[in-house]
Amino acid sequence: LWDDIEALDYAVPADAQLDMMLDLIRLVKRAARWLLRNRRHQIAPSATIGEFAYGADAVVKALPDLLRGRAAEIHEEQRGRYVERGVPEALAARVALAGQAATALAIADVACRIGADLLEVATLYYQLGESLELDWFGAQIMSSKVDNEWQAMAREAYMEDLQWQQCTLTEGVLRLRADNPDVASCLAAWEAREATLLQRWREMLGDLQA
Numbered sequence: 001l002w003d004d005i006e007a008l009d010y011a012v013p014a015d016a017q018l019d020m021m022l023d024l025i026r027l028v029k030r031a032a033r034w035l036l037r038n039r040r041h042q043i044a045p046s047a048t049i050g051e052f053a054y055g056a057d058a059v060v061k062a063l064p065d066l067l068r069g070r071a072a073e074i075h076e077e078q079r080g081r082y083v084e085r086g087v088p089e090a091l092a093a094r095v096a097l098a099g100q101a102a103t104a105l106a107i108a109d110v111a112c113r114i115g116a117d118l119l120e121v122a123t124l125y126y127q128l129g130e131s132l133e134l135d136w137f138g139a140q141i142m143s144s145k146v147d148n149e150w151q152a153m154a155r156e157a158y159m160e161d162l163q164w165q166q167c168t169l170t171e172g173v174l175r176l177r178a179d180n181p182d183v184a185s186c187l188a189a190w191e192a193r194e195a196t197l198l199q200r201w202r203e204m205l206g207d208l209q210a
Contacts (some may be wrong), residue, residue: 004091012086020082020091023098030102033160038109039132055108059122060101064093066122069130070139071100104168116174124183127172132169132198133205140208 005020035043042048059066067075075096082092103125111121129135141159146152176186191198 001090001091001094006092008087016082016085016087018065020087020095023095027101030160033156034102034105037108037160039160039190049110052105052108055111055118056104058118059104059107060097062119062122063097063100063104066126067100068126070125070128070133070135071129072113074135074139075100077147077148106163107170109125110167110171110174114171114174116177120183121170121174124173124187125166127187129166129168134162134166136209 001024002021005017005024008017010189022058033046039048048112063076067089067115077093078096078099082095083089107122107125110116110125138159141155141162172184173190174183176189177183
C-alpha cells in the first residue's frame with residue numbers, strides 16, 4: 001500500500017498522499033499496541049506472524065461486507081474523500097479500511113480462543129457495534145480535539161478500550177452456543193439476559209445524543 005501511495009507523486013495532491021500515509025501509520029501503531037497489550041510476554045515475530053497472518057488477512061478482505069451502520073458510513077465517507085482528490089478507486093477503498101483493519105487482530109484472537117468460525121465472530125462483532133451504537137460512540141471519541149501527542153495517545157487508548165469491550169461482548173454472546181449453536185439465537189438469549197444493562201446503556205446513549 002505504501003508503494004502504491006508513493007507512486008501517486010504529482011498525480012494527486014501531496015496532502016492526500018500524506019493523509020493516506022498517516023492512516024497507515026495509525027494502523028501500524030494500533031496493531032503494535034494491541035500486540036504489546038495482549039502478547040507482551042509471548043512476542044516472537046515469526047510465531048506471531050504465523051498465528052495472525054491468515055486470520056487478519058481474511059478479516060480485512062471481508063471488511064467491506066462486514067461493516068454496517070456508522071462504521072460503514074465512516075468508511076464510505078473516507079473513501080469518497082480520497083476519490084474526490086484523485087486517488088484511484090481501488091486504492092482509496094483499501095486505505096479507507098485502515099481505521100477498522102486493526103480490529104482484525106482482536107477478532108482473530110477471539111475466534112482462536114473460543115474455537116469459533118472467524119467470519120462468524122467478525123460478523124457478530126460488527127453487528128453488536130451497530131446495534132449498541134458502539135460505532136457512533138467510537139466516532140465521538142475520534143472526533144474529540146487533541147492539542148498534543150499525549151492527548152492523541154489518550155484518545156487512542158480510549159478506542160482500544162472500546163475495541164476490547166466490543167470483543168468481550170462478542171465472546172460473551174458466542175459462549176452461549178453450548179445451549180444453542182445458532183448465533184442469532186445466542187444473541188437473542190444474551191440480549192434477554194442482559195436486558196437491564198442494555199437498557200441503561202441505551203438511556204446513557206440517548207442522553208449523550210440529545
